[in-house]
Amino acid sequence: MTSSDFRKDFSALRPHGGHPTPVYLDSACMSLVPNPVLWAMEEYYRDFPGCAGRSLHRFSEEVGRRYEAARTGFARFLGRADPRGVVFVRNATEAINLVAQGLSYERGDRILVSDREHNSNLVVWQRLAAERGIRVETLALEDDGSFDGDALEEKLAGGVRLVSFFHTSNLDGRSLPVREITERAHDHGALALFDGCQAAPHLRVDLDRLGVDFYAVSAHKMLGPTGIGVLAAAPGPVAELRPLLLGGETVEWSTLTSHELRPPPHRFEAGLQNYAGVIGAHAAIDYLSSVGLEEVESRQTDLNVRVTRALAGEPRLRLLGPPDPHDRPSIFAFALEGIDPHDAAVFLDEGYDVMVRSGMHCVHSWYERRGLPGNVRASFYFYNDRHDVDTFVRGIEELLEKIPAKPVSGTLAAKTASGRPPASPRKRAAGSRAAAARSAPPRRRAGRGRAGSARGYG
DSSP states (O other), X not given: OOHHHHHTTOGGGSOBTTBOOOEEOBTTTOOOOOHHHHXXXXXXXXXXXXXXXXXXXXXXXXXXXXXXXXXXXXXXXXXXSOGGGEEEESSHHHXXXXXXXXXXXXTTOEEEEETTOXXXXXXXXXXXXXXXXXEEEEEOOOTTSOOOHHHHHHHHHTOOSEEEEESBOTTTOOBOOHHHHHHHHXXXXXXXXXXXXXXXXXXXXXXXXXXXXXXXXXXXXXXXXXXXXXXXXXXXXXXXXXXXXXXXXXXXXXXXXXXXXXXXXXXXXXXXXXXXXXXXHHHHHHHHHHHOHHHHHHHHHHHHHHHXXXXXXXXTEEEOSOSXXXXXXXXXXXXXXXXXXXXXXXXXXXXXXXXXXXXXXXXXXXXXXXXXXXXXXXXXXXXXXXXXXXXXXXXXXXXXXXXXXXXXXXXXXXXXXXXXXXXXXXXXXXXXXXXXXXXXXXXXXXXXXXXOOOOOOO
């Protein structure tokens, strides 16, 4: 099938409100949602809008059947033989918090994270360090995407309670050797948690083969609705967790003085669930399976190769992450010397209908250490085509042509040889509210005049 065969299923890729067909290159933030997912959610509200497990009528029975079918579907999709380890939550952030706050700790227990973690996999550990006396340690990763197993081994040798890393980075698109990390962690008696948000939508995951204890995903990055996430846990480790919330559906029985919890996963799913969202998320992974993850990876890699080659000769473009697009197939992250990243994003949107993300991509810690104001990130998915990436390249080329080169503090070049940040790092880029887009309007749509913003930090 061609990209156009898939694109017809995505209403967002049609002209709307007088705007031409958008070039959507922000799937790492949120993927688009195909019609079969929308229909599945509508079907719930239209045909069987009941509560699972609470009544005996046909609406309740049907939604209960669909809800548990979704659990089985996610277990199969993520390579978990036992669906009892699949817990539905609001998003991957909640899944990580469920693990982080559900484990028991002794003062001084060490948690190991990388130096490129999303805030979802960093700040919760910082809070636990302050509240429960655990220690958060960092494994530095190489900028070229290579992985140093000896450095990991050195960290683990000191005794670690849990290793918590990304699988694929939303910062630069690299993937980590999950099986190697997990095996090394287990050899030292540590548990392994991975943030799979950027991996599961793009490549085949087999958690039982990889041996991972906990794996977190969000449906909104894999063709599904917002507000649905999954923690896919191994049976033993998930039984050790203390629920974040208690209430309806989490207990077998209760009296005025005591209660007995239900077994996993139900003890972690308190209250009325987002049934339409779970059913929609199940439809999303079914759709993704019909496309084929090998096809997804092949298509986005081809597009990334095309962009990387087209912009390789731009001396003012600084690429983040591995130089080879095969090592970061879904993401092209970059900075343009002398141009604020937010201005670049607005310029592309207003002039070329190209939607990218600018800012610090929820990895503030990485930018703060280097004194950087952020960067631009284009992210690809299987519904993108060559027209999309060629339009993106033309927009970058015109922007560089219109904005003269000048030295700016806080560019990628500002990182010192020692890896320490400059003396006065810019901890937050205020942006110039689309100054570049206003002073150098794109050829196609000069003077459109929508003010930009300095969003993109979260």
